[in-house]
Amino acid sequence: MSFVVSRCLCGDLSRNIAPLCVTLAGSQRTLQGPWFSAVMTIKTSAPLSAEPKKKKKVDPRRELLLRERLKKKLKRLERVPPELIPIEDFVIPTKCLDETRQRSAPRLSFEESERRAVLMKKWCQYKQEQHMAEMKAVELALEAQREALEELKIESEELYLAALTPDPSLFPLSRAGPVYTPPKDIHDAPDGKYNDITRVYTQ
Numbered sequence: 001m002s003f004v005v006s007r008c009l010c011g012d013l014s015r016n017i018a019p020l021c022v023t024l025a026g027s028q029r030t031l032q033g034p035w036f037s038a039v040m041t042i043k044t045s046a047p048l049s050a051e052p053k054k055k056k057k058v059d060p061r062r063e064l065l066l067r068e069r070l071k072k073k074l075k076r077l078e079r080v081p082p083e084l085i086p087i088e089d090f091v092i093p094t095k096c097l098d099e100t101r102q103r104s105a106p107r108l109s110f111e112e113s114e115r116r117a118v119l120m121k122k123w124c125q126y127k128q129e130q131h132m133a134e135m136k137a138v139e140l141a142l143e144a145q146r147e148a149l150e151e152l153k154i155e156s157e158e159l160y161l162a163a164l165t166p167d168p169s170l171f172p173l174s175r176a177g178p179v180y181t182p183p184k185d186i187h188d189a190p191d192g193k194y195n196d197i198t199r200v201y202t203q
Helices: 001-022 038-040 060-079 109-155 155-165
Strands: none
Touching: 109 155
């Protein structure tokens, strides 16, 4: 079949290129067209037939089962809440939950319990008097400030407005507030090497 096709092709092309042939006078040689030699050198290879790939038969029931399984897995993942990073300070270690390590409260004598009760009453009374004195001092300061602003407004309106403007140089303000227990003078704060055992969690 391929041989017949190539032969027909050569015949058609030679007919079309025949007018391009020129015979020289006094010689039997002919000058052929530029296409003739190219047509004669055409070679054809034997046709190769390949086997078509067989399409895999897909079972629709199997596809439906796979889709249902994926849907169930997605629903399960949606039900489970996201895992949060634990705060180690809020987790009680297991060794502290051992009931055998519980210590009983010491029994106080009657005199000691009475002394502590009287001391607590005196302390409460002292803190109440301190609070009332502070509140009274704040009220007196506010009253004095109000009277001073009224007198300043009568004298000069510009100075009164300048006194009402906030002073940005007061901030940042740092001060040490009261504490429940006094500091220890003989306490030596540790300041040395330490091993960082902080856990790093990745989500």
